[in-house]
Amino acid sequence: MGAIRRNGAGYLFLSPWLIGFFCLTLGPALASLYLSFTRFDLLNAPEFIGAQNYVRMVTADPKFMASMKVTLIYVALSVPLKLAFALAVAMVLNRGMRGLPIYRAVFYLPSLLGTSVAIAVLWRQLFAADGMVNGILAQFGIIGPSWISNPNYSIYTLVVLSVWQFGSPMIIFLAGLRQIPTDMYEAASLDGASPSRQFWRITLPLLSPVIFFNLVIQVIEAFKAFTPAFVISGGSGGPINSTLFYTLYLYQEGFSYFRMGYASALAWVLVAIIAVFTAISFLTTKYWVHYDD
Amino acid sequence: MVTTITLNNVEKRFGALDVIRGIDLQIKPGAFTVFVGPSGCGKSTLLRMIAGLETISGGDLLIDGERMNDVAASKRGIAMVFQSYALYPHMSVYKNLAFGLETAGYKREEIDRRVREAAATLQITDYLQRKPKALSGGQRQRVAIGRSIVRDPKIFLFDEPLSNLDAELRVQMRVEITKLHERLGNTMIYVTHDQVEAMTMADQIVVLKAGKVMQAGSPLELYNNPENQFVAGFIGSPKMNFASVSVADATGVILNGNRIETGRALTGKTLTLGIRPEHIDIGDGPGQVICDARIELVEHLGGSTVLHVLPPFQQEAMTVMLSGQQPCRSGESVALRIDPKNCHLFDSEGRALPR
Amino acid sequence: MTDAVHEMPGHGSSHPRLSGTVRHVILIAICFVMIYPILWMLSGSLRPASELFGGDAGLIPSQVTVEAYPKGWFGLQINFGQFFLNSLVIAVLATIGNVLAASLVAYAFARLQFWGRGFWFALMLGTLMLPYHVTLIPQYVLFRSLDWVNTWWPLILPKYFAVDAFFIFLMVQFFRGIPKELDEAARMDGCSAWRIYWKIILPLSMPVLATAAIFSFIWTWEDFFGPLIYISEMRNYTVQLGLRSFIDSSGTSSWNELFAMSVLSLVPIFLIFLFFQRLLIEGIATTGMKR
Numbered sequence: 021m022g023a024i025r026r027n028g029a030g031y032l033f034l035s036p037w038l039i040g041f042f043c044l045t046l047g048p049a050l051a052s053l054y055l056s057f058t059r060f061d062l063l064n065a066p067e068f069i070g071a072q073n074y075v076r077m078v079t080a081d082p083k084f085m086a087s088m089k090v091t092l093i094y095v096a097l098s099v100p101l102k103l104a105f106a107l108a109v110a111m112v113l114n115r116g117m118r119g120l121p122i123y124r125a126v127f128y129l130p131s132l133l134g135t136s137v138a139i140a141v142l143w144r145q146l147f148a149a150d151g152m153v154n155g156i157l158a159q160f161g162i163i164g165p166s167w168i169s170n171p172n173y174s175i176y177t178l179v180v181l182s183v184w185q186f187g188s189p190m191i192i193f194l195a196g197l198r199q200i201p202t203d204m205y206e207a208a209s210l211d212g213a214s215p216s217r218q219f220w221r222i223t224l225p226l227l228s229p230v231i232f233f234n235l236v237i238q239v240i241e242a243f244k245a246f247t248p249a250f251v252i253s254g255g256s257g258g259p260i261n262s263t264l265f266y267t268l269y270l271y272q273e274g275f276s277y278f279r280m281g282y283a284s285a286l287a288w289v290l291v292a293i294i295a296v297f298t299a300i301s302f303l304t305t306k307y308w309v310h311y312d313d
Numbered sequence: 314m315v316t317t318i319t320l321n322n323v324e325k326r327f328g329a330l331d332v333i334r335g336i337d338l339q340i341k342p343g344a345f346t347v348f349v350g351p352s353g354c355g356k357s358t359l360l361r362m363i364a365g366l367e368t369i370s371g372g373d374l375l376i377d378g379e380r381m382n383d384v385a386a387s388k389r390g391i392a393m394v395f396q397s398y399a400l401y402p403h404m405s406v407y408k409n410l411a412f413g414l415e416t417a418g419y420k421r422e423e424i425d426r427r428v429r430e431a432a433a434t435l436q437i438t439d440y441l442q443r444k445p446k447a448l449s450g451g452q453r454q455r456v457a458i459g460r461s462i463v464r465d466p467k468i469f470l471f472d473e474p475l476s477n478l479d480a481e482l483r484v485q486m487r488v489e490i491t492k493l494h495e496r497l498g499n500t501m502i503y504v505t506h507d508q509v510e511a512m513t514m515a516d517q518i519v520v521l522k523a524g525k526v527m528q529a530g531s532p533l534e535l536y537n538n539p540e541n542q543f544v545a546g547f548i549g550s551p552k553m554n555f556a557s558v559s560v561a562d563a564t565g566v567i568l569n570g571n572r573i574e575t576g577r578a579l580t581g582k583t584l585t586l587g588i589r590p591e592h593i594d595i596g597d598g599p600g601q602v603i604c605d606a607r608i609e610l611v612e613h614l615g616g617s618t619v620l621h622v623l624p625p626f627q628q629e630a631m632t633v634m635l636s637g638q639q640p641c642r643s644g645e646s647v648a649l650r651i652d653p654k655n656c657h658l659f660d661s662e663g664r665a666l667p668r
Numbered sequence: 669m670t671d672a673v674h675e676m677p678g679h680g681s682s683h684p685r686l687s688g689t690v691r692h693v694i695l696i697a698i699c700f701v702m703i704y705p706i707l708w709m710l711s712g713s714l715r716p717a718s719e720l721f722g723g724d725a726g727l728i729p730s731q732v733t734v735e736a737y738p739k740g741w742f743g744l745q746i747n748f749g750q751f752f753l754n755s756l757v758i759a760v761l762a763t764i765g766n767v768l769a770a771s772l773v774a775y776a777f778a779r780l781q782f783w784g785r786g787f788w789f790a791l792m793l794g795t796l797m798l799p800y801h802v803t804l805i806p807q808y809v810l811f812r813s814l815d816w817v818n819t820w821w822p823l824i825l826p827k828y829f830a831v832d833a834f835f836i837f838l839m840v841q842f843f844r845g846i847p848k849e850l851d852e853a854a855r856m857d858g859c860s861a862w863r864i865y866w867k868i869i870l871p872l873s874m875p876v877l878a879t880a881a882i883f884s885f886i887w888t889w890e891d892f893f894g895p896l897i898y899i900s901e902m903r904n905y906t907v908q909l910g911l912r913s914f915i916d917s918s919g920t921s922s923w924n925e926l927f928a929m930s931v932l933s934l935v936p937i938f939l940i941f942l943f944f945q946r947l948l949i950e951g952i953a954t955t956g957m958k959r
Contacts, residue, residue, distance in 0.1 A: 029861040030782025037773040037792065037836065040829025045795055048806035055805060062809070109698065112691055119692075125945045126699045132941055132948070133706075136890040137911040138930035142709045144915075145923065152708050155726075184702065188952055195953035244799055247892045251912065270801055275897060280805050287801040298797060366852050387858030399849035403871045412867075413857030460853075 056285035073285035086261040087269035095242040098182035106186040110193035128187035140251030147177040171262035189234040196230030225310040315343035316467040324371035334524040349511040350521035392461030393470040400445040407441040431459045471503040542663035554631040569604040569626040587657035590634040595647040713927035740925030751910035759888040765827035766884040774839030842876035879951035
């Protein structure tokens with residue numbers, strides 16, 4: 021009787037999430053898994069076509085391949101750069117620095133503004149043929165290309181945008197660095213360990229759980245990036261698919277061409293990629309992530 | 314009206330872990346009962362089961378004869394003082410005291426009357442508008458007690474309430490709580506790991522170990538007649554000395570070649586003899602000399618002197634407590650002398666042999 | 669001055685070679701580079717349209733004018749005032765939903781005993797990793813069948829069902845830090861689960877509630893994908909959608925107006941940042957530090 025009442029209270033408080041989980045997360049997720057095996061244009065009932073969507077993806081869809089390539093390049097470049105930058109700045113900022121709150125705030129600001137359309141608009145103008153970057157280059161007598169509309173460079177402008185938003189992993193690094201006891205460095209200095217040795221032997225191992233956390237989060241976020249590519253390319257992913265992020269392609273398939281079965285299949289491939297990446301990260305933690313308990 | 318608490322074969326399991334293993338206990342009405350035992354013995358869990366904060370896995374809890382297993386904590390007529398005081402940090406002292414009464418739906422005037430009365434009793438009237446953060450440890454302790462008395466409960470429970478205070482304040486609060494009990498006369502249960510607190514405050518001590526009651530009784534009963542070796546070792550400070558002895562005849566044991574007449578009917582081959590440090594003397598005098606022992610360490614406490622001596626018959630040192638200041642030095646050899654009447658005897662299972 | 673800080677034991681001992689002054693120079697340089705684009709946008713919004721775009725990477729306009737602001741404001745059939753109002757209403761309603769629902773659920777996870785709690789908690793954490801694209805199309809079908817496309821419901825209602833597990837997680841972390849004895853004392857005082865939540869947990873959780881509210885507001889304000897999919901009529905547009913339309917409808921000739929509206933769209937976030945940056949930074953640091 022007491023048990024029923026206790027369970028009742030628990031489930032009552034949980035109910036908003038339970039409803040949301042079943043109606044807006046689990047139910048739709050299962051539905052989309054089913055839709056991924058159908059042809060579905062929103063107007064007619066879904067038509068079951070087996071694994072055709074998945075087969076088409078790998079055999080007959082150059083745009084899928086292009087978007088996959090663009091996204092992987094983006095993830096592989098932006099995440100390590102962003103994390104390295106975040107860690108470097110956090111190291112410089114660490115420990116009793118004067119004006120730390122101000123620096124931290126300024127570095128964090130881009131992270132906060134970053135996903136808005138306004139920043140994407142700004143980026144488009146920064147790297148335009150007659151934009152600010154070329155203006156600066158012109159001071160040195162260099163005539164820069166039109167970064168945004170050149171398929172060789174456009175993806176890198178998005179990488180720069182991502183690295184510019186290093187603030188939020190930096191804050192997590194700062195919090196992690198603060199957990200490392202100062203006396204550990206003092207003991208190491210007394211033992212004659214050089215600063216670089218202290219970094220490799222103390223800072224990195226003790227920070228590895230935080231690095232791991234940041235890595236997983238940032239990779240997932242990078243796979244999900246959408247707004248900047250959409251705004252900079254005007255929704256096309258151009259030029260020549262050079263900014264066709266995976267999510268942008270998914271959006272086009274689903275909401276421009278109304279190939280919703282195919283878009284669902286794309287979504288599940290994204291889940292699979294993220295799951296594989298996360299699993300690999302977790303499985304390899306014992307080789308490089310140091311937990312002290 | 315004073316309240317009786319009865320536990321019948323009460324059990325608590327956390328998953329596969331048995332924390333409380335069949336406790337039968339009668340808490341005397343109006344008595345100050347102390348649950349004492351080493352950490353992990355289940356004393357706090359037992360208290361929380363009585364309070365209603367933990368469910369009871371088996372057996373019955375009766376309060377004034379009524380089964381309380383499934384009655385909500387607040388309906389049992391119980392108030393509890395927590396180890397951390399658990400004062401609501403966002404409320405003033407007044408609000409802290411009034412909160413339970415508000416919850417119960419009392420009228421504003423009644424709440425005000427009771428809060429002021431409790432505050433006056435505990436001398437915290439001056440701090441009523443302060444937040445807990447602005448109070449000292451002792452003041453917080455009083456507020457915590459005040460919060461329990463405003464509700465006029467039948468039973469008070471205290472869960473190690475003094476462990477966060479410094480030594481001086483602890484002694485002071487010990488006296489205050491004892492006085493409070495004398496004034497109110499309610500049934501109170503107090504949990505502590507400190508046997509000195511237990512001895513000084515309790516009418517009834519319940520010694521627990523691994524979820525079982527080892528012995529329940531008045532402080533002096535436990536001191537004089539421990540029912541087992543655990544209680545004998547736990548109650549009393551410094552701890553009782555134990556030595557392994559062999560049975561010589563129907564009533565005597567052999568320790569270090571000396572026969573000690575126990576006055577008890579003995580069975581078996583080997584027993585454990587227990588003797589309290591304060592019951593050992595040195596040098597010449599009445600009683601029976603058992604051995605010469607080397608002094609390892611001397612602690613001069615002023616009012617008494619504690620010797621750690623190494624007897625020839627065992628590896629472990631024994632403790633001797635002498636009254637007054639004694640001119641002993643470590644390295645010296647002294648003759649240990651006991652009165653056989655003060656010896657305790659335990660069988661191989663640790664049970665005390667009846668006197 | 670800075671050297672004195674450096675020489676104090678324990679300060680900066682991880683980098684004995686970088687003197688304080690050098691560090692400040694590096695940091696100020698990075699700050700400058702980080703902020704420069706934003707300042708450049710601000711300065712661009714204050715230039716006359718006639719001023720040529722290319723080449724001028726400087727921050728000082730030859731002539732300061734605010735003409736781009738009113739022009740941009742009324743640059744589309746429906747003015748930006750409407751978009752700002754729409755965004756504000758959506759963000760406020762979504763924020764209320766997020767904070768309310770997430771705190772209820774987090775309280776259940778952090779404090780209440782019920783059968784299957786560990787299981788549900790693991791599932792909840794699992795949804796943190798799940799990209800929303802998986803639920804996107806069926807949700808769209810669902811809301812479309814409810815005739816909610818081109819309304820704000822799809823942007824607001826899900827928040828009242830705590831679909832964003834991040835906020836639940838954030839609050840669970842905070843609630844767990846509140847001493848359990850307070851709940852127990854309240855139970856002894858006769859409080860129901862609801863009263864403990866309302867009278868004890870919530871008042872003690874103001875920092876995390878504020879953090880959640882701020883993040884919730886900013887993320888809803890900046891959300892582009894949701895409105896892009898669900899909102900088609902311009903009178904229902906959010907600011908982000910308004911900006912997108914502005915890009916499409918205006919050529920390079922009115923870039924100063926585009927900048928002006930972009931600057932305005934960032935103002936609410938910037939103000940929140942200015943006043944609450946401590947809460948934001950602590951929020952990130954605590955959720956990042958989960959063990």
